[in-house]
Amino acid sequence: MTDMPGPHPQLPRHETPEERADRNLIELLQELRVVLTGVQIVFAFLLGVAFTSRFPYLDHFQHSTYVVTLLLTVIASAILAAPVALHRGLFHRGVKPRIVALSARLAQIGLVFLALALNGAVLLLMAIVLGRVPAVVITALTLLLFAGLWLVLPWALRQE
Template sequence: MNTHRPDETPDERADRNFGDVLQELRVTQTGVQILFAFLLTLPLQSRFETLDEWERDIYVASLLLSAVATICLIAPVAYHRAMFARHKKPKVVEVASRFAVGGLFFLALAICCAVDLVLDLVLGRGVALGIAGLLGTLILLTWAAFPLLERTGENQRGPGDH
């Protein structure tokens, strides 16, 4: 999708693009916060004491990756507040987009680790690692490869081509 509309000013474009980023962040923030909250409660469960070293390491990785994803996905709000009324909306949009990409990266890793942890307990280590690897591949394909291929294809087509 082209981010430039001939009927809008640069300020209007920046406002529209920032609105788009905020909407995307609303979707991802909910998911990462639920995952983070779930992980924060795990040590309070009685079965947590039975985890082996691998499972505890995966738990710690999941928790920390979820925390970093949460930080990245909330950071655009803090950055916007710091830059408010400074007439830097295009820069705010650029920074927010970078934080969103970083947040998605850490969220993808957190999802894979959390799924590995749970499946390790339910199905065993080998199956858990295999499924977590498949999930990681699916995330890579759907969140990165497919959009980038679409973007590349869009750049090769002329305006109005579908």
């Protein structure tokens, strides 16, 4: 197996702090563009659910799951879009490194809310299709999947 192309992670790039901030912001905004598309899809799905003929017949647990999941999606959307607003609001103010640092933190927090929203959608759908107990089990497994891929894997790679 060959090494991935590009600079070795231990070797410094030859860029100024301003160039680094520019590159980091561009990369972060690209990542957020992809993630926000997913948030929009989940939000659209949840909006559609409320207008189905079966929605009035959901039990209290399912209605509560729906409301919490919808709100988690709204929160994820707001947090994940905040870096764009920061950049626009502070454009040409000479604070790009601060924008990048805060935006990176907001992206991390937004991903947590997105993971919770996605798992809420799984819980809701599985509760309707399979019942509450299988829904909770399946959602616990999907939560573990997210935790493994989004938290444990990056942490383990940083430890190498």
